[in-house]
Amino acid sequence: METLENWLYQPQETDGTYKFSGSFFVTIGIQQTLSQQEIFEIYLFIKSLVANKKGLDYLQVFINKDTGQKLFFIDQLNTEMIESGQYKSEDNYCTLLLASEY
Numbered sequence: 001m002e003t004l005e006n007w008l009y010q011p012q013e014t015d016g017t018y019k020f021s022g023s024f025f026v027t028i029g030i031q032q033t034l035s036q037q038e039i040f041e042i043y044l045f046i047k048s049l050v051a052n053k054k055g056l057d058y059l060q061v062f063i064n065k066d067t068g069q070k071l072f073f074i075d076q077l078n079t080e081m082i083e084s085g086q087y088k089s090e091d092n093y094c095t096l097l098l099a100s101e102y
Helices: 028-033 036-053 079-084
Strands: 007-010 023-026 059-064 070-075 093-098
Touching (some): 028 093, 036 059, 036 070, 036 093
Parallel strands (some): 023 093
Antiparallel strands (some): 070 093
C-alpha cells in the first residue's frame, strides 16, 4: 500500500478510465477533518496515479493510519463519457468525502 503522511491508499478493486480531471469538490466533513495540506496531497497523489496508470477506477479509498477512518474520492465521468459529448462540462467533477458521508 502506498502512503501519504497520515493516510494509507488502498489498492483499487478494478481498473478504469477515470481521470479525476473535472472540478474538485470536498465535503463539509473533509473540510472539518483534514488540513488544506492533506487535501492537496491526496488530490496530487491521485493525479499522479492517473498519469502513471492512464486512468483509474471511479472510487479511490484512503484509510487513516491512526484512527481507521476512511475517505472516498469519487469521480463522476470516465474518458469515454467525456468524449461522447453527451454530458455538460459541469457534470465532470470529483468529490473527496468521508466514507461516513456517502
